[in-house]
Amino acid sequence: MEYILYEVNGAVATITINREKALNALNSQVLDELNETLDNVDLATVRCLILTGAGEKSFVAGADIGEMSTLTKAEGEAFGKKGNDVFRKLETFPIPVIAAVNGFALGGGCEISMSCDIRICSDNAMFGQPEVGLGITPGFGGTQRLARLIGAGMAKQLIYTARNIKAPEAYRIGLVNQVVSAEVDEAGNVVKSAKEALMEAANKMASTIAANAPIAVRNCKKAINDGLQVDMDKAIVIEEKLFGDCFETEDQKAGMGNFLEKDKEKKLKVVPFKNC
Ligand code: DAK
16 A cells, blocks of 8 residues: 555554655545555454554645645545545444544544544644635534534634644643653653654553453444434433443453452453454
Protein backbone atom coordinates (compact mmCIF):
# COMPACT_ATOMS: atom_id res chain seq x y z
CA MET A 1 0.00 0.00 0.00
CA GLU A 2 1.20 3.49 -0.75
CA TYR A 3 -0.45 5.53 1.97
CA ILE A 4 -1.20 3.16 4.83
CA LEU A 5 1.18 1.47 7.24
CA TYR A 6 -0.10 -1.42 9.32
CA GLU A 7 1.76 -2.80 12.29
CA VAL A 8 0.75 -5.44 14.82
CA ASN A 9 2.28 -5.68 18.25
CA GLY A 10 0.67 -8.53 20.19
CA ALA A 11 -3.00 -7.75 20.61
CA VAL A 12 -2.63 -4.09 19.55
CA ALA A 13 -2.51 -2.99 15.91
CA THR A 14 -1.59 0.46 14.62
CA ILE A 15 -2.77 1.98 11.36
CA THR A 16 -0.75 4.99 10.21
CA ILE A 17 -2.02 7.27 7.46
CA ASN A 18 1.25 7.83 5.68
CA ARG A 19 0.96 10.82 3.37
CA GLU A 20 3.10 13.24 5.29
CA LYS A 21 3.87 15.61 2.40
CA ALA A 22 0.18 16.50 2.17
CA LEU A 23 -0.20 16.48 5.96
CA ASN A 24 -1.95 13.10 5.62
CA ALA A 25 -4.94 14.61 3.79
CA LEU A 26 -7.54 12.05 2.77
CA ASN A 27 -7.78 11.42 -0.97
CA SER A 28 -9.70 8.55 -2.58
CA GLN A 29 -6.69 6.27 -2.54
CA VAL A 30 -6.09 6.80 1.18
CA LEU A 31 -9.75 6.01 1.86
CA ASP A 32 -9.61 2.87 -0.32
CA GLU A 33 -6.44 1.64 1.35
CA LEU A 34 -7.80 2.38 4.81
CA ASN A 35 -10.94 0.45 3.97
CA GLU A 36 -8.94 -2.55 2.75
CA THR A 37 -6.68 -2.45 5.82
CA LEU A 38 -9.67 -2.52 8.15
CA ASP A 39 -11.10 -5.49 6.25
CA ASN A 40 -7.87 -7.38 6.81
CA VAL A 41 -7.44 -6.81 10.56
CA ASP A 42 -7.21 -10.24 12.18
CA LEU A 43 -10.02 -9.96 14.70
CA ALA A 44 -9.13 -13.32 16.23
CA THR A 45 -5.91 -11.86 17.66
CA VAL A 46 -6.12 -8.05 17.55
CA ARG A 47 -8.10 -6.54 20.42
CA CYS A 48 -7.51 -2.83 20.09
CA LEU A 49 -6.62 -0.61 17.16
CA ILE A 50 -4.73 2.71 17.12
CA LEU A 51 -5.18 5.15 14.24
CA THR A 52 -2.58 7.87 13.75
CA GLY A 53 -0.92 10.04 11.11
CA ALA A 54 2.69 9.93 9.94
CA GLY A 55 5.09 12.54 11.29
CA GLU A 56 4.96 15.04 14.14
CA LYS A 57 2.92 17.79 12.52
CA SER A 58 -0.38 16.42 11.36
CA PHE A 59 -2.86 13.67 12.12
CA VAL A 60 -5.07 14.37 9.08
CA ALA A 61 -5.40 17.90 7.62
CA GLY A 62 -8.78 17.06 6.13
CA ALA A 63 -10.10 15.70 2.90
CA ASP A 64 -7.81 16.42 -0.05
CA ILE A 65 -8.84 19.88 -1.19
CA GLY A 66 -6.95 19.54 -4.50
CA GLU A 67 -8.81 16.36 -5.41
CA MET A 68 -12.15 17.74 -4.23
CA SER A 69 -11.86 21.07 -6.03
CA THR A 70 -12.67 19.59 -9.46
CA LEU A 71 -15.34 17.10 -8.47
CA THR A 72 -18.71 17.13 -10.19
CA LYS A 73 -21.83 16.75 -8.06
CA ALA A 74 -21.95 13.01 -8.82
CA GLU A 75 -18.26 12.57 -8.07
CA GLY A 76 -18.62 14.61 -4.87
CA GLU A 77 -21.43 12.32 -3.78
CA ALA A 78 -19.34 9.22 -4.55
CA PHE A 79 -16.37 10.67 -2.63
CA GLY A 80 -18.64 11.48 0.30
CA LYS A 81 -20.03 7.94 0.33
CA LYS A 82 -16.54 6.43 0.20
CA GLY A 83 -15.49 8.50 3.21
CA ASN A 84 -18.68 7.92 5.15
CA ASP A 85 -18.53 4.16 4.59
CA VAL A 86 -14.95 3.95 5.92
CA PHE A 87 -15.70 6.25 8.86
CA ARG A 88 -18.76 4.18 9.75
CA LYS A 89 -16.67 1.02 9.47
CA LEU A 90 -14.28 2.48 12.04
CA GLU A 91 -17.11 3.59 14.30
CA THR A 92 -18.78 0.18 14.27
CA PHE A 93 -15.53 -1.79 14.14
CA PRO A 94 -15.95 -4.74 16.52
CA ILE A 95 -12.96 -3.76 18.67
CA PRO A 96 -12.13 -0.35 20.22
CA VAL A 97 -10.26 2.17 18.08
CA ILE A 98 -8.10 4.89 19.66
CA ALA A 99 -7.24 7.96 17.58
CA ALA A 100 -3.72 9.13 18.45
CA VAL A 101 -3.99 12.70 17.16
CA ASN A 102 -0.50 14.00 16.41
CA GLY A 103 -1.13 17.55 15.20
CA PHE A 104 -3.73 18.93 12.78
CA ALA A 105 -7.13 17.25 12.86
CA LEU A 106 -9.10 19.53 10.58
CA GLY A 107 -12.29 18.90 8.61
CA GLY A 108 -12.22 15.23 7.63
CA GLY A 109 -9.33 14.81 10.09
CA CYS A 110 -11.45 15.93 13.02
CA GLU A 111 -14.29 13.79 11.64
CA ILE A 112 -12.23 10.61 11.34
CA SER A 113 -10.96 11.08 14.90
CA MET A 114 -14.58 11.36 16.04
CA SER A 115 -15.36 8.04 14.35
CA CYS A 116 -12.92 6.42 16.76
CA ASP A 117 -13.96 5.41 20.27
CA ILE A 118 -11.35 7.44 22.13
CA ARG A 119 -9.12 10.41 21.21
CA ILE A 120 -5.71 11.05 22.74
CA CYS A 121 -3.72 13.95 21.34
CA SER A 122 -0.30 15.54 21.51
CA ASP A 123 -0.17 19.07 22.92
CA ASN A 124 0.49 20.49 19.43
CA ALA A 125 -2.82 19.09 18.16
CA MET A 126 -5.37 21.39 16.59
CA PHE A 127 -8.99 20.48 15.93
CA GLY A 128 -11.56 22.21 13.77
CA GLN A 129 -14.25 22.04 11.14
CA PRO A 130 -13.19 24.76 8.66
CA GLU A 131 -15.62 23.67 5.93
CA VAL A 132 -17.93 26.70 5.92
CA GLY A 133 -14.89 28.78 4.98
CA LEU A 134 -14.48 26.53 1.94
CA GLY A 135 -18.11 26.86 0.91
CA ILE A 136 -19.24 23.41 2.05
CA THR A 137 -20.70 21.79 5.15
CA PRO A 138 -18.80 19.14 7.07
CA GLY A 139 -19.49 16.04 4.97
CA PHE A 140 -17.99 13.10 6.83
CA GLY A 141 -20.38 13.16 9.77
CA GLY A 142 -18.98 16.28 11.49
CA THR A 143 -22.33 17.94 12.11
CA GLN A 144 -23.62 14.74 13.70
CA ARG A 145 -20.68 13.37 15.67
CA LEU A 146 -19.39 16.69 17.02
CA ALA A 147 -22.84 17.59 18.35
CA ARG A 148 -23.17 14.19 19.99
CA LEU A 149 -19.71 14.41 21.55
CA ILE A 150 -19.57 17.96 22.89
CA GLY A 151 -23.23 19.08 22.76
CA ALA A 152 -25.16 20.98 20.12
CA GLY A 153 -24.35 24.51 21.34
CA MET A 154 -20.56 24.11 21.35
CA ALA A 155 -20.62 22.12 18.09
CA LYS A 156 -22.67 24.82 16.37
CA GLN A 157 -20.27 27.51 17.56
CA LEU A 158 -17.21 25.64 16.26
CA ILE A 159 -18.82 24.73 12.93
CA TYR A 160 -20.43 28.14 12.20
CA THR A 161 -17.28 30.08 13.10
CA ALA A 162 -14.87 27.57 11.48
CA ARG A 163 -12.55 28.31 14.42
CA ASN A 164 -9.72 25.88 15.08
CA ILE A 165 -9.06 24.96 18.68
CA LYS A 166 -5.88 23.80 20.38
CA ALA A 167 -5.42 20.68 22.48
CA PRO A 168 -6.19 22.23 25.94
CA GLU A 169 -9.53 23.59 24.72
CA ALA A 170 -10.35 20.30 22.97
CA TYR A 171 -9.73 18.59 26.30
CA ARG A 172 -11.79 21.13 28.26
CA ILE A 173 -14.85 20.66 26.03
CA GLY A 174 -14.59 16.87 26.04
CA LEU A 175 -13.47 16.35 22.46
CA VAL A 176 -10.33 14.52 23.57
CA ASN A 177 -9.77 12.20 26.50
CA GLN A 178 -6.12 12.99 27.17
CA VAL A 179 -3.41 15.45 26.10
CA VAL A 180 0.19 14.23 26.00
CA SER A 181 3.30 16.44 26.04
CA ALA A 182 6.90 15.89 25.02
CA GLU A 183 9.19 14.86 27.85
CA VAL A 184 12.09 17.17 28.70
CA ASP A 185 14.93 16.63 31.12
CA GLU A 186 16.02 19.12 33.78
CA ALA A 187 18.30 20.90 31.31
CA GLY A 188 15.34 21.41 28.97
CA ASN A 189 16.41 18.83 26.39
CA VAL A 190 13.64 16.89 24.70
CA VAL A 191 14.05 13.25 25.71
CA LYS A 192 10.80 12.09 24.17
CA SER A 193 9.04 13.96 21.39
CA ALA A 194 5.33 14.71 21.66
CA LYS A 195 4.64 12.07 19.01
CA GLU A 196 6.69 9.43 20.85
CA ALA A 197 4.98 10.28 24.14
CA LEU A 198 1.60 10.20 22.40
CA MET A 199 2.18 6.77 20.88
CA GLU A 200 3.42 5.47 24.21
CA ALA A 201 0.25 6.72 25.93
CA ALA A 202 -1.96 5.31 23.16
CA ASN A 203 -0.23 1.93 23.34
CA LYS A 204 -0.51 1.88 27.11
CA MET A 205 -4.24 2.51 26.95
CA ALA A 206 -4.66 0.00 24.11
CA SER A 207 -2.76 -2.67 26.05
CA THR A 208 -4.94 -2.08 29.12
CA ILE A 209 -8.04 -2.53 26.97
CA ALA A 210 -6.54 -5.59 25.25
CA ALA A 211 -5.82 -7.25 28.60
CA ASN A 212 -9.50 -7.22 29.51
CA ALA A 213 -12.01 -9.85 28.48
CA PRO A 214 -12.37 -9.38 24.71
CA ILE A 215 -15.99 -10.45 24.33
CA ALA A 216 -17.03 -8.15 27.18
CA VAL A 217 -15.09 -5.21 25.69
CA ARG A 218 -16.66 -5.74 22.26
CA ASN A 219 -20.11 -6.00 23.79
CA CYS A 220 -19.55 -2.78 25.78
CA LYS A 221 -18.69 -0.92 22.57
CA LYS A 222 -21.80 -2.23 20.85
CA ALA A 223 -24.01 -1.50 23.85
CA ILE A 224 -22.82 2.11 24.08
CA ASN A 225 -22.98 2.76 20.33
CA ASP A 226 -26.34 1.09 19.73
CA GLY A 227 -27.86 2.31 22.99
CA LEU A 228 -27.13 5.95 22.16
CA GLN A 229 -29.30 5.69 19.04
CA VAL A 230 -32.51 4.77 20.89
CA ASP A 231 -34.51 5.79 23.96
CA MET A 232 -33.58 4.49 27.43
CA ASP A 233 -36.22 1.73 27.52
CA LYS A 234 -34.83 0.24 24.32
CA ALA A 235 -31.23 0.99 25.31
CA ILE A 236 -31.54 -1.04 28.49
CA VAL A 237 -32.84 -4.00 26.47
CA ILE A 238 -29.78 -3.73 24.20
CA GLU A 239 -27.55 -3.81 27.28
CA GLU A 240 -29.44 -6.80 28.75
CA LYS A 241 -28.94 -8.78 25.56
CA LEU A 242 -25.21 -8.01 25.32
CA PHE A 243 -24.78 -8.67 29.05
CA GLY A 244 -26.48 -12.05 28.61
CA ASP A 245 -24.24 -12.82 25.63
CA CYS A 246 -21.19 -12.74 27.90
CA PHE A 247 -22.39 -15.71 29.94
CA GLU A 248 -21.15 -19.22 29.22
CA THR A 249 -18.14 -17.71 27.43
CA GLU A 250 -14.60 -18.55 28.45
CA ASP A 251 -14.11 -14.86 29.25
CA GLN A 252 -16.88 -14.86 31.81
CA LYS A 253 -15.96 -18.21 33.33
CA ALA A 254 -12.28 -17.31 33.61
CA GLY A 255 -12.92 -13.72 34.77
CA MET A 256 -15.31 -14.66 37.55
CA GLY A 257 -13.47 -17.91 38.37
CA ASN A 258 -10.20 -16.04 38.88
CA PHE A 259 -11.90 -13.57 41.19
CA LEU A 260 -13.48 -16.32 43.25
CA GLU A 261 -10.16 -18.15 43.44
CA LYS A 262 -8.57 -14.86 44.54
CA ASP A 263 -5.94 -15.35 41.84
CA LYS A 264 -4.96 -11.80 40.93
CA GLU A 265 -2.16 -12.91 38.63
CA LYS A 266 -4.43 -15.20 36.67
CA LYS A 267 -7.09 -12.52 36.47
CA LEU A 268 -4.75 -10.41 34.39
CA LYS A 269 -3.98 -13.20 31.95
CA VAL A 270 -5.47 -12.81 28.53
CA VAL A 271 -7.86 -15.59 27.68
CA PRO A 272 -8.07 -16.74 24.06
CA PHE A 273 -10.73 -15.07 21.98
CA LYS A 274 -13.55 -17.50 21.31
CA ASN A 275 -17.32 -17.65 21.25
CA CYS A 276 -17.67 -14.43 19.29
N1 DAK B 1 -5.76 18.79 1.17
C1 DAK B 1 -4.73 18.70 0.32
N2 DAK B 1 -3.48 19.11 0.61
C2 DAK B 1 -3.26 19.63 1.84
C3 DAK B 1 -4.30 19.75 2.78
C4 DAK B 1 -5.61 19.30 2.42
N3 DAK B 1 -6.66 19.32 3.25
N4 DAK B 1 -3.79 20.33 3.90
C5 DAK B 1 -2.49 20.53 3.64
N5 DAK B 1 -2.16 20.13 2.40
C6 DAK B 1 -0.86 20.20 1.74
C7 DAK B 1 -0.54 21.61 1.30
O1 DAK B 1 -1.15 21.90 0.05
C8 DAK B 1 0.96 21.55 1.20
O2 DAK B 1 1.33 20.90 0.01
P1 DAK B 1 2.55 21.48 -0.90
O3 DAK B 1 2.20 22.87 -1.24
O4 DAK B 1 3.76 21.37 0.00
O5 DAK B 1 2.58 20.54 -2.07
C9 DAK B 1 1.35 20.63 2.34
O6 DAK B 1 0.16 19.88 2.67
C10 DAK B 1 1.77 21.38 3.59
O7 DAK B 1 0.76 22.30 3.91
P2 DAK B 1 1.05 23.86 4.22
O8 DAK B 1 2.21 24.34 3.45
O9 DAK B 1 -0.23 24.57 4.03
O10 DAK B 1 1.45 23.77 5.76
P3 DAK B 1 1.24 24.88 6.87
O11 DAK B 1 1.98 24.43 8.05
O12 DAK B 1 1.57 26.25 6.34
O13 DAK B 1 -0.33 24.90 7.17
C11 DAK B 1 -2.48 23.87 7.64
C12 DAK B 1 -0.91 23.76 7.73
C13 DAK B 1 -3.07 22.55 8.11
C14 DAK B 1 -2.95 25.00 8.55
C15 DAK B 1 -2.86 24.19 6.16
O14 DAK B 1 -2.21 23.25 5.30
C16 DAK B 1 -4.34 24.10 5.95
O15 DAK B 1 -5.10 25.02 6.29
N6 DAK B 1 -4.79 23.00 5.30
C17 DAK B 1 -6.18 22.82 4.96
C18 DAK B 1 -6.96 22.47 6.20
C19 DAK B 1 -8.42 22.33 5.88
O16 DAK B 1 -9.08 23.29 5.49
N7 DAK B 1 -8.92 21.13 6.08
C20 DAK B 1 -10.31 20.84 5.83
C21 DAK B 1 -10.45 20.36 4.42
S1 DAK B 1 -12.14 20.25 3.99
C22 DAK B 1 -17.41 15.52 1.60
C23 DAK B 1 -17.12 14.97 2.79
C24 DAK B 1 -16.09 15.50 3.55
C25 DAK B 1 -15.38 16.56 3.13
C26 DAK B 1 -15.68 17.11 1.93
C27 DAK B 1 -16.69 16.59 1.15
N8 DAK B 1 -18.50 15.02 0.82
C28 DAK B 1 -19.61 14.39 1.48
C29 DAK B 1 -18.49 15.16 -0.59
C30 DAK B 1 -14.32 17.08 3.95
C31 DAK B 1 -13.83 18.29 3.78
C32 DAK B 1 -12.60 18.73 4.43
O17 DAK B 1 -11.96 18.02 5.17
